[in-house]
Amino acid sequence: MSAGADGRTSLTRTEAEARAAALSVDSVEVALDLTDPSLPTFGSRAVIRFSSSVDATFVDFAGDELVSATLNGRPLDLGSWRRARIPLTGLGADNVLEVEGRMGYSSDGEGLHRHVDPADGRTYLYAMSFLDAAPRWFACFDQPDLKARCTFEVEAPEHWTVLGNGPSETLGPGRWRIVAPHPLSTYFTTLVAGPYASVHGEHDGIPLGLHIRASLRSELEAQAEDMLAVTAASFDYYHRLFGIRYPFGEYHQAFVPDFNAGAMENPGCVTFRDSYVPRGRITHAEQGTRAGTIAHEMAHQWFGDLVTMRWWDDLWLNESFAEYLAHRCCTEATPYALWTEFGIARKDWGSVADQSPSTHPVAGNAAPDAAAALQNFDGISYAKGAAVLRQLATYVGDEVFLAGLRDHISGHAYGNATFADLVGSWTRAGAQDLPSWAQAWLRTSGMDTLDVEHADEGVRLVATPPPGQPVRPHTVQVGLVDEAGAVTVLDPVTVGTDPAVVPVAGPAVLVTPDATDVAWAKLRFGPDGWERVAAALPGLTDETASVGIWNAVRDAVRDAGLDPRRALALVESSLPAQRSEVVWDSVLTFARTQLAATYAPVEERAARARRVRAVAWTLVDGAQPASDRQLVAFRQAVRLETDPSRLRAWFDGSALPSGLALDPELVWAVVERWCALQTGTGLLEEALSRDPSASGQVHAARARAARPDPEAKAAAWRLLVEPSTAGAYELYATGDGFWAVGQEELTQAYVPRWFAEIGRTARFREGWALGQVATQSFPRTAATPEALRLADSALRGDLAAQMRRAVVDGTDKLRRAVASLDRWA
Template sequence: MNTSSTTASLRDGTPFISEYQASERARVISNVDYQLTFFLSEQSQFRAISTVNFELNGTAKNLTLDLNQANIISMIVNGSKIYPKYNGSYITLSPSLLQSGQNTIAIEFTREHSTNGEGLHRFVDPVDGKVYLYSHFEPAAAQQMFALFDQPDLKASFQLNVHAPKDWQVISAMRESSISAQGNDNVWVFPASPKLSPYNFSLHAGPYHMWQDNSGPYPMRLFSRQSVTEQVTPQDWFTYTKQGLYFFDRYFGIPYPFKKYDQVLVPDFLYGAMENAAAITFSEDRFLFNAKMTASQKERLAGVIMHEMAHQWFGDLVTMKWWNGLWLNESFAAFMGTLATAEATEFTHAWRTFYASGKQRAYELDSLVTTHPIEVPVATTQNAFDNIDAITYQKGASTLNQLSHLLGKETFRQGVKQYLTEFSYQNAQLDDFIGSLAKASNRDLSQWTQEWLYKAGVNSIKAEYTCANGMISDFQLVQRAVSDEFPTLREQKVKIGLFYQRQHGVEEHQTAVVTYKGARTNVSELVGAYCPDLVYPNLDDWGFVKVDLDQRSMNTAKQALNKVHDPLLRSMLWQSMWDSVLDGQAPLNDFINVALINAPLEQDYTILGQVISNLLRAKEMLDLMAPANKQYADKVSRALSQMSLRMTMEHHKNSDFQRRWFSAYVSLSTQSDPLKHLQQLLTGTTKVKGLVLDQDLRWDIIRQLNRFDYGNAYALLQREKMTDTSDSGEKAALAAEVIRPQAHLKRQWLNTIEHSQAMPFSKLRVAMFNLYPAEQNLLSAATAEQRLANLIELDKKGPVFMRSYTQALIPRACSIDNITMIDQVLNTETGLSKLTRRALLETRQNEYRCINIKQLVKPQ
């Protein structure tokens, strides 16, 4: 007997399973199918019967069946009724009850519904009291709803029967085959699904409103709560969905693998959306609005629809074997979602949006001490989401994008098609995907795989060139590792652009496509060109690499930014100026001064959003630095709010631009004059031409007034709370109350966040992110030690809670004292989870960065 492997296969009593334990289970289990019957009602508890059919191949010691926090009524194994060996996380199956070949286990149980967004989540609509249920299983929460082998490589078919109230809809991976009355309920019967990983199966039930559209290649349905139907624009959803289905059918060369396409808007959702097979869930918080959708909101909707649709092939049809492969699912969906949005919808600039938002977050994370390779081991299901971040999504997507440039777009597409065809309804690994691309391109990709997927860190490139007699005499691309700790230099293909200042703008004169690698690459084709005013070495954003502008190019960018006609290049130049602040190469003042001159001239909606976002970050940094530079911070605040109001008024004929500028005005209003103006707008004593204050904007203003406790802000909050009793209204009111600058209130809410058992997690999360805005640094300091001291205990609440808590409530103060406190925790609390420890390390590094930026600020 191998005692070490026997010990390793023993589980620890928690719901989590290790990769080794899962592989051992998959070694002896095959041909799984589930017959599931649910008895659903408006009550807080549900009853279910979970029948598991499977083949056992060989002996099965320590075999477990996952079922989380259930009250088991009966258990029958191969016809024999038994008393289960159950610890609240899983059932240990006695080998004597199992047989080689076919086995059947039937378990009847009851369980409380979840309220944290996992398992079978229950939500009571505050408007009309109606109850809505939806499931969320990723990474391993199906066990919170039924008994199963909860791991991705044990794919199974799911046959479903649901008893539910007669006014309810029931939605799952398949369309129901029958609905029949039985007493006060309807019984919904669903045929067996194709083979799916458990986390891709789903069940949603409640009195959902339904829209239908059969004009596309597959029948489409959209569902929402009844009380929010006026906020849904079904035509937009169906238009983008139809465009995506046509696009992906063509791109993959494989028809959509499921028979119908359902999308469900759900409350309290943990993420943006989830790719359940043929029954995709979307977060209400991100996709329901109280006014006509803005251009950016529509683009986000289209992009997320495309992202989840890409998963139907890449993730659902072909699924990773274990959670270390989750990055490939998400990277591919992020890449394909952006590609489809750009090529199949009106948002042809989607790659620019990708560059300005998610890709920048990936660059930032990849520059931190906590960066990680794209492909990393995942020890247990508890760690499945430890590294699910912008490196997983946007760096991975960028890596795939530059690989498609390196191999050629059609070759890349053929490789993807081969992969999906070969592994349909199966599980696959990274080598399978890379092997398909290597075969299609007839190229060895092992070195590329090592450099890009198994090595961490980001590189930068810089153009180094000399000119003689007005001509380039020498031109090199210089690559370096941003961090000495992650020294890998990589190969990729980029386009270099040379630009010249002319009377009517900054114009492109010459480009060169270069595949570079190593520290220096000669670019001989540019020798002899006219000496440029600006060089951009990653034109059109093919590569995943930070651009370090040479000094001549940086000067041109600052002087002639509004004369750069190419919007992607202009976006990149804006980003280079912001990066120079973050990297400590230029004072924050420089960026703010350039923005005050150029932001009002910006006519591109996407770039304007990028610039405003960075200005808000600049303002947050200045607030964290207080009381240092207070006089300058007040001056900046006044200038930015005045600029935002002026542009709000100027754009009265363009609602998208006006709303973008007005939202900035609300966020940048921190002094008495603009706050007084906001209060007057809210009460209707003054107006801005063209601006309609919908419910979302009203709450934004109320939150800002309460943030600074201006005037009768609290009374306005109470009045609005009575007017808007919706779920989104409750959360907005909560945000406005929590953000008020009162010490006793902060302590009360911190206690609620850390100890409440009753408040839904979705509301606790709102409280977390509104408790300590940057300018309330003294109030934050008052509880900073307590929050750090409580981390070890809070860690026991698990990754869902801690992902939000660590983002929102690890203290930030832009000070050495705060760094010392964080160091103390890191050095003494050795039992912290990987997730929490990583958050502390990142906060500490960002504190050092903030201090460096503070030292460079020039009082003005």
């Protein structure tokens, strides 16, 4: 018997390549003892059969206790277990390794996560193995290119549901066997176990299941019809698109608590964060977002699961394709057209990442180890990659694009592949000059700027690259906005090193370089462009063109190229005329969190927030009662309310606009805002007594951290920087609430403490939670030169990779705000 490993070593690419060259893993059989989930640990026994061409290697094991380990019947030295690795020596051509240990349940959403539902005291488990968390619940060779046939035998309370990467067979009371139908990479192995509530269905011979904890049964049942319809439509779409049927048997979708990502594409058993099944009213746009995630994870069943990257620098091969195909699938095959959401939300997320010092190419990042690869799991890998693929489909033609995908998947099914393999497939399908295209778009970073110059012959479209980068070719359609707000979309033109001249017949109030929102570039509108935007945007009727303009407004503010006061005036004059509630929500969030906060002098923040609140109420008052638009705008108005008594009335269900009714999430939005305005806790305690659910506990954590009370701030601070038993979601919410706008004087003393102390949390946190807590708790309201000095000093120190990325990105946002405040003072 041996004590726990002293920390973990991140697998390097060099180690992975050597191990993949030497080993072939035939099968992994895992036995789990979950019979008493109240214990801090559970039993895990793995039997791995593999062949080897070398004498020595290592297996990954990140348990709390190594009970036994034998190789080909020979006991191994338990004391050799170090840094989550067990050395293996004296290997034969064919080997059997048996590793038994006690593994710790997690509370950070990785490994085998345990959640006790406060609503009813029931325990729920799920396994998250991405990116390198599989060894936290069973011993394995943990890298994507060592696929193996997997069998899981599970002992658990007999009334539980037990699901995994294949059909779940009941062996007897409290005993299940799950056999995956095809070889799996370790990072997408999973287990879902507990007294889950379920809705079952079937489509095209594929058994379907939706699962959630029992306290959310009614919400699941109310929303299951929509989710099953999207699932069925997505299956039909991908079967047509890929020409290969779904290969993993049953298809379960489990909505689990405390999930870090949006979802995870485990073959046969996809896990989602349970907020996708909201408590209360769900808007059409929110249903569309959920549909996009369902379609995204299903796309992975082919692109990622059936064919898997060899190493993490090709992570984009998973995420960019799933992002692009999901938006395409939903728009073409479901009631949810998602390209507006992609433009206003996803592209903005990616463009912020692509302009940060942490930017990186879409492909070919040569991640030296798994920990570094996790830092590239961002808006570039998702949104930028998807936008570039959308351009590629136009560049090579849809027929060639899809033929190449089919060739790639059929040629590498059940194995691993690289980007070079995919380029070969597209080339065989008829694509020309892909290496130069890939070099320009996939192996460079940053964003070009597309601007217009008015000339006698029409409009000159000019592309300017970021410093040190070549200009990429952009094929776009220029749009002319007339006095009535109508848009004339011109024929496609390509602009690159040389400007493109676009003939223009007749006057235009505004010329936009990308009227169809397909470019990956920053848009500008000429030397008098913002005057032209101010004249055209209030009457603009074309939703797609307006998305590009709003993105340009946000981007110019961040570049200190547009006075935030002027941007706020644009929001006031133009947002009420926009028809999309997705645009409303995104632009109001920008105005509330940046124009009236980070990009405003402290003394102006309250006044600017009142102006944003007035816009929100204009939208509420102008919306049809009980409409999605009314609800979206009211949610924003709640976050901007300054009168505690009015919030109290809403909490009691009175004085609400006609057509609106409280649901649990709206109640908590009211409570969180009430707590941010005063030191009392009465409303918070009352809300918790009504709603002691897991979601209620998370909202309560955010509300407590937001209270303008020194003791409340001190308590929240301890949660952020000291070890605790709090769940990851409560920590994230605490970080969200801590730096409330309007409390700058109260939180000022914590700014230097954050930069001095947050790095030390790597001593007791790891993985996703380590970086996410730092991201959520970054002192975003402290846009001062002194905060920048502290941030730069912290970055010169020793920070864990996940922590460094959070500090780099947060510092860049502060630096941009400080530059803007300085320029527009």
